[in-house]
Amino acid sequence: xxxxxxxxxxxxxxxxxxxxxxxxxxxxxxxxxxxxxxxxxxxxxxxxxxxxxxxxxxxxxxxxxxxxxxxxxxxxxxxxxxxxxxxxxxxxxxxxxxxxxxxxxxxxxxxxxxxx
Amino acid sequence: xxxxxxxxxxxxxxxxxxxxxxxxxxxxxxxxxxxxxxxxxxxxxxxxxxxxxxxxxxxxxxxxxxxxxxxxxxxxxxxxxxxxxxxxxxxxxxxxxxxxxxxxxxxxxxxxx
Numbered sequence: 001x002x003x004x005x006x007x008x009x010x011x012x013x014x015x016x017x018x019x020x021x022x023x024x025x026x027x028x029x030x031x032x033x034x035x036x037x038x039x040x041x042x043x044x045x046x047x048x049x050x051x052x053x054x055x056x057x058x059x060x061x062x063x064x065x066x067x068x069x070x071x072x073x074x075x076x077x078x079x080x081x082x083x084x085x086x087x088x089x090x091x092x093x094x095x096x097x098x099x100x101x102x103x104x105x106x107x108x109x110x111x112x113x114x115x116x
Numbered sequence: 117x118x119x120x121x122x123x124x125x126x127x128x129x130x131x132x133x134x135x136x137x138x139x140x141x142x143x144x145x146x147x148x149x150x151x152x153x154x155x156x157x158x159x160x161x162x163x164x165x166x167x168x169x170x171x172x173x174x175x176x177x178x179x180x181x182x183x184x185x186x187x188x189x190x191x192x193x194x195x196x197x198x199x200x201x202x203x204x205x206x207x208x209x210x211x212x213x214x215x216x217x218x219x220x221x222x223x224x225x226x227x228x229x
Contacts, residue, residue: 042221102149107161
């Protein structure tokens with residue numbers, strides 16, 4: 001089984017619907033992240049959490065919200081999906097800050113979301 | 117804002133040849149790690165190689181090596197003896213100054229038989 005698991009892997013929905021993407025990890029990492037990938041734009045950070053009680057906005061948080069339910073779980077919600085949120089979404093984890101560890105990210109397999 | 121520049125949106129190389137992907141970045145940190153990730157058509161993000169900034173020796177992982185020039189903030193990836201399985205998007209990822217990584221826009225590499 002994958003160390004970082006995302007569900008669903010693929011989802012097609014309609015404008016205005018609420019969507020939740022879930023992420024769970026078995027790596028025991030404190031830090032979790034949600035990224036969005038669009039062609040030609042690389043990966044952009046949506047939200048991140050350095051521990052269970054910590055939630056921070058990233059570069060492109062508008063239209064998204066997150067919940068850190070436990071150390072191992074970090075979910076991303078689109079309250080009212082719109083077509084320009086069509087993208088590939090990645091959850092990632094890391095062990096700690098650069099002062100403690102390398103900062104290397106461990107990724108889930110991605111969730112392809114299409115908003116019609 | 118932190119900037120990462122991968123100046124080659126697309127590259128191609130013949131099988132068994134060598135190719136170099138460029139990356140420049142901007143950071144105020146002094147001690148940090150930088151990473152190259154690859155994303156094959158399967159879309160999985162896979163770590164290729166990492167470099168510790170305070171080490172002068174360039175990192176090497178089998179056919180993959182980096183040319184790290186700290187003062188110039190340059191971090192290029194060299195792939196030797198290219199293989200068809202190296203066909204992928206490659207992303208450079210330095211730190212953003214806040215204990216997170218920031219990603220370049222990627223270089224799409226195609227290895228031709």
